[in-house]
Amino acid sequence: MALTPGPEHPLVDLPAGRLRGAVEGGVAVFRAVPYAAPPVGDLRWRPARPHPGWSGTRDATADGPSAPQLYLEGGDPVLGSHGSPPFDEDCLTLDVWTPAVDEARRPVLVWIHGGGFVSGSGSLPNYSGETFARNGDLVVVSVNYRIGPLGYLYTGPAEDNPEGAGNPWLSDQLAALRWVAAHIASFGGDPGNITVAGQSGGALSTAALAGLPETRGLIRRVILQSPPFGLDLPGPDACLERTAAFLELAGVKTVAELREVPWPALMGATGGLFARTTRWGYWPTPFLPVIDGVTLTRHPVESLLHGAATGVDVMIGWTREEANFGFALDAGYATAGREQVTARIAETLGAEAAPGVYAAYERARPGARPVDVLMDLITDELFRVPALRLAEARAESGQPVRAYQFDLPTPAHEGRLGAAHCLELPFVFDNFDRWAHAPFLAGIDPAVRDGLAHIMHRAWIAFARGGDPNHPAMPTWDPYDTDTRTTMRFDSVVTALGDLAGDARRLHGAAPGLFS
Secondary structure (H helix, E strand, O other): OEEOOOOOOOEEEEOOEEEEOEEEOOEEEEEEEEOOOOOOHHHOOOOOOOOOOOOOEEEOOOOOOEOOOOOOOOOEOOOEOOOOOOEOOOOOEEEEEEOOOOOOOEEEEEEEOOOOOOOOOOOOHHHOOHHHHHHHOOEEEEEOOOOHHHHHOOOOOEOOEOOOOOOHHHHHHHHHHHHHHHHHHHHOEEEEEEEEEEEOHHHHHHHHHHHOHHHOOOOOEEEEEOOOOOOOOOOHHHHHHHHHHHHHHHOOOOHHHHOOOOHHHHHHHHHHHHHHHOOOOOOOOOOOOOOOOOOOOOOHHHHHHOOOOOOOEEEEEEEOEOOHHHHOOOHHHHOOOHHHHHHHHHHHHOOOOHHHHHHHHHHHOOOOOHHHHHHHHHHHHHHHHHHHHHHHHHHHOOOOEEEEEEOOOEOOHHHOOEOEOOOOHHHHHOOHHHHOOOHHHOOOOHHHHHHHHHHHHHHHHHHHHHOOOOOOOOOOOOOOOOOOOEEEEEOOOOEEEEOOOHHHHHHOOOOOOOOO
């Protein structure tokens, strides 16, 4: 039963106990709501377990700890910093925003944050659901889950885990989704109308959730923003090699010993693993989801390519210069030469094809430096081409899919970032006040910024409400099909274009190592 005793502090009664929330910006919000037991002690690296509940009324007006992670003092030159939030292993909580605690059964939007599997938090102000709740009459849920070594380190078979199940992050997200399905009606939400959205690693997570048999019937639609579907996800053997390196860096010999190591020391070992695993010309990924044959039986995009999530509406998109986020400001890449980049192309597309591929990228971007060719290649390999192939497969099977490309470049950092990875996020949430710390927004014309945010934010709202992103303020956004390949281009002028990424699609059509 849900209770609303007054305008300032709404109450919700759940089987686990009572919650006391707050009202912010005309929207009720409940923060740091536990959806699973703290994954500490013997539960470190184990699947999420039910929360035991609490007595009395739990204060849900302040954020709880974020998942332990490496923290760059002062933030990074692209996203900046909100300041150092508290971190703790007791992090399996979620935040809920709702227009009202009632029985209205509003559509539900669940947000899975990104961060390269090693950083981020669902409770960052960037991901506040306030605008979606207020402007779209949605109930919004943002999830914290285990990341870095605590979420992605593969520990292998053990006495209490004989099958060798990995991916604690996925068990967390599945537990959160089940919590939403069971309890969101108490917050005014409709458990039968759930959209799951995520960006970057959160988009890969969203695809993984949609492909699980356990979520069939729980998810109505998904929004996949810049999913890194081109990542080669390892199996158990490859992961155990990386685990052995991590044990060495942590100064222990066994996983049992590692279980006793305080989490700050694990973060120190993570920094060492970054250094050991970084390869020139590739996005750094010290931790990855594991195809363990138990929790994940295949790459999430392969599951969707082969018919998983039938009946689930899909929106998928990318930014035009995804890879500029990680490489454009790195002085180590600025001096890259043609031969070095051609050799990198050969690693994935073959030595015979590499010179022609380099030339094709050079023609597509007049005046391109070798590093520009490299960044465009990484954008296509990791993000754009695999996303296009998923759109093609969904269209061919008669499953609805909308595709977009975010094209608005930022003038920040002398324009070197372009339309980089993550740049679409403040436009989707339409909450630029929550991104005041972010250097990558500097210099964008406010009129262009606000106009584009109005269009994108309301398209996401419309899609979450009913599976169709169209609204009166934008051009008609038709589903992607193999005849027109309609792709919505989000720029200073928003346009629906046919086969917008056709050159990349054709160039990589027979590329080994990518999904075909």
